[in-house]
Amino acid sequence: MIVKTYCARMDHGGCGIRVHVEKGRITRIEGDPDSPLNRGTLCAKGLAQIERLNHPDRLKYPMRRIGERGEGKWKRITWDEALETISEKIRQSIERHGREAISFAQGTPKGLELYLMIRLANILNIPNISTPGNVCHMPRETASNLTCGFFPIPDYDHPPACVLVWGSNLFQTNEEGILGSQLKRALDQGAKLIVVDPRKTTIASRADLWLQPRPGTDLSLALGVLRVIVEKDLYERPFVENWTKGFPELRDHLQQYPLQKVSAITWIPEEKIVEMADLFSRAKPACIQWGNALEHNPNSFQCARALLILMAITGNLDIPGGNVNRPGPNMMRPGELVQIKRFPDKKEKILSPEFRLSTMMGFVPSQLIVKAILTEKPYPIRMMYIQGGNPLLSYANARETLQAMKKLDFLAISEIFLTPTAQLADIVLPAATHFEFDDIGHYGLPHGFILARPKIVEPMAECWPDSKILNELGKRLGCGDYFWNDMRQCLDEILKPSGMTYDEFKEIGILKGTWEYRAFEKKGFNTPSKKVEIYSEQLKEWGYDPLPHYRELSHDHSEPTGEYGLIFTSAKDPFSFHSAYRNIPSLRRLSPEPIALVHPDTAARFGVNDGDWVAIETKQGMIRQKAKLEREIDPRVIVLSFGWWYPERDDLELSGWKESNLNILTSNDPPYEPAIGSPLLRAVPCRISKSQGF
Ligand code: SF4
Incomplete structure (x- = not known):
């Protein structure tokens, strides 16, 4: 079959x-x-x-910790005991310490489970949900909603004349199959390609123009490009006059960004900035393919705003081949599924109301959860429920994250494998993988369609889908009115507005929304002024910059000086997904060790040869990765591999959580992005030396 x-x-x-x-x-x-x-x-x-x-190391049964945290001693328990223990801990915590003492946390969401977790938290009036959103997607999403009222994605259905890929390596990362193949087709059909990336990625190798900025200075570069376009009258005048608000203010604002200054900040020659502005603005249509590398520093949100302004003033918003709106099909909206109407009740208790955009999205920047556990300020977080996440590898400042996880009164984790973080849990729940349950894919994403992902085989041993775990927890916690008899009922309810059951949807496989171009000509943009808000009164009212303003990170954080004379940035390899799959044999063979890309001149300066283990140190700590000499890297920069641990190494603490873990090197202290709380994950001063393996 x-x-x-x-x-x-x-x-x-x-x-x-x-x-x-x-x-x-x-x-x-x-x-x-x-x-x-x-x-x-x-x-x-x-x-x-x-x-x-079929991996033999999959978690197969719920387990309770019987040794010290991380000692690796477990007892198999029943689902009933596991769910009753977690429900009881939630009840106790609410009673003794208040709802705010609990945090739900999600790693990368892949199906409906994130929405059901938020639903459970909202119904229980638990304010603190942590996700990696502030360093992945949310800065772009909130900037988009405020600036033009939708999340613009490249329209490869109508081949663009030019694609600007900024901070994305989608030929090799998580969207290789979908967006990567669409981009390849656009290039094969003759689209020009501009790439902005400190690394010569596979995409950059195909570029007509590759710009290699100093890591973390993307916003400055974007402002420099905008200045050239405005000064040289390369913008789309009719669109700007009819459909934007704040262009005159932008023109004045850009006076602060002369090319000489931008070039000094970004390390990119002035003539290349001019060439990029020329190429992008003269190609019609053109689109921007942005990646989440832009979101790994405290300029994240405003950098996204600057790129949205670039899309707008070049007349490329919502046109064929530009950056378009892709509304999803008619079905239950995510806001309804998560019971968003209950959210306002809990806003006042949220840990970080000052990060207003994060709060609006219903999330707390993850580093603030860690700080609250450790400092108990503004109040203590005492228990966590983590779903498909590995904070020891993914949160900034891994050592502090470890201390925080160890300090919790209670930690429950739902996972597929016993990750370093799962090894610290009090209860571990075995999550089912796809193929083992019915799910809806791409729900709530801005791609304009949803996908049926039906169950194909029975779950391994006693694994349960996360959605079922949350549904059962909801019922045990007295919220049965808001949950379902079974998950099929939930899926049918989500699909109800489409007039379809899940069984009918499965037959079709994909459901698209109604897509149209230039919708703004009929109804304006979905913003208060009905125009693209280059200047945002709303941001000003909230106390944030109404126009994108580049903030140089403090010297402590971003300038290579003194003993820390290099800067590291990072990359994910194509054979992992964040910190996952180091234990999948075929993928591990393709990426056996963490690689640090180093320029040959830099390597020679520090006595490092190709293939040597190299120690990388920052003020936060030291890790080891293997040097690979790479001539196309700026000699002042090294590129480290993200998400490394060693599932096969029982001899190392928590499966080698710290040996090569890039977040041993990062800080979770301010500066954060003021509206959404992104910390600095890349562009960190460091030094290297030759080392031994371990
Ligand atoms: S992981 Fe799956 S969805 Fe993602 S690019 Fe590869 S094949 Fe496609």
């Missing part, structure tokens, strides 16, 4: 796949050539799905 479905949970998912099933087991997976999204291509992670599904 062959089942057509969509790859999921190896990253955000979406590539169409054909799954071969024999006697209740999946025997082969191949790309679906009929899928309009990936047209048959699959990445290495997509091909490794069966390995993960």
Whole structure:
């Protein structure tokens, strides 16, 4: 039997796949050539799905810790005991310390489970939900909503004349199969390519113009490009006059960004900035493919605003081949699913009301949860429920995160494998992988469609989908009116406005929204002025910059000086997803060790040879990765690998959580982005030396 479905949970998912099933087991997976999204291509992670599904190290039963945290002593328990313990801990915590003493936390969401977790928290009036949103997606999303009223995505259905890829390596990262293949087709059809990236990525190798900025200075570069476009009258005058608000203020504001200054900040020659502005503004249509690298520093939100302004004043918003709005199909809206109307009740108790945009999205910057656990200010967080997340690897300042996890009164984690963070839990719940339950993919994402991901095989041992765990917890916590008899009922309810049941949806596989171009000409943009808000009165009223203003990070944080004479930035390899899959054999063979890219001149200066282990030190700590000499890196910069631990190393504490973990090197202290709380994860001064392995 062959089942057509969509790859999921190896990253955000979406590539169409054909799954071969024999006697209740999946025997082969191949790309679906009929899928309009990936047209048959699959990445290495997509091909490794069966390995993960049948991996012998998967968590199979709920377990309770019986030794010290991290000691590795567990007792198998029943689901009933696990859920009763967690419910009881939540009840006790609310009673003794208040609802704010609990934090729910999510790693990368891949299906409906994030929404159900928020729903449970909202119904219980628990204010503190932590996600990586402030360093992934939320700065771009909130900037988009405030500036033009929708999240603009590149329209590859109508090949653009030029694509500007900024801080994204989508030929190799999580969207390789979908956006990567669409971008490749656009390039094959003759689109010009501009790439902004400190590293010569595979995409940058194909670029007509590659700009290699000093890490963390993207906003300054964007303002320099805007200045050239405005000064040289390269903007789309009719659009600017009719559909933007605040252009004169922008013109004045850009006087602060002469090219000489921008060039000094970004390390990019002035003539290259002019060339980029010329190429992007003269190509019609043109689009921007932005990545989340932009969101890893305290200029994240305003950098997204600057790129939105660039899309707007060049006349590329909501036109074929530009950056477009893709509303989703008619179904229950995410706000309804998470019971957002209950959210205002808890806003006053949220940990970080000063980060207004984060609060509006219902999340707390994760570093503030860690600080509250440790300092007990403004009040203590005492228990956490973490779903599909590995904070020891993914939160800034891993050592502080470890202390915080150890200090909690109670920690429950739902996971597929026993990650370093899961090893610290009091209760571990075995989560099902995709193929083992019915789910809806791309729900709530701005791609304009949703995907059916039906159950294909029975779950391994006693694994449960996260959505079912949350549904059962909701019922045990006395919120049965808001939860469902079973998850099929939930799926049917979500789909109800479409007039379809989940069974009917499964047959179709994909449901698209109604897409149109230039919708603003009929109804304006979805902003208070009905125009693109270059100057935002709303931001001004809230006390934030109404126009994007580049803030140099303090010397302590971003300038390579003195003994810390290099800057590190980071990259994810194509064979992992954040910190996941180091234990999948086929993927590990492709990426066996953490690689630090170092310029040969820099390596020679520090006595490092190609293939040596190298110690990387910042003021926060030291890790080791393996040096690979790379001539295309700026000699002042090194590029480190993100998300490394060693699942096979039982001899190392918590499976080697700290040896090569990039977040041993990062700080979770301010400065943070003022509106949304992004900390600095890249562009950190460091030094290197030759080292031994471990
Ligand atoms: S790009 Fe993502 S969705 Fe596509 S095959 Fe790879 S992991 Fe799956």
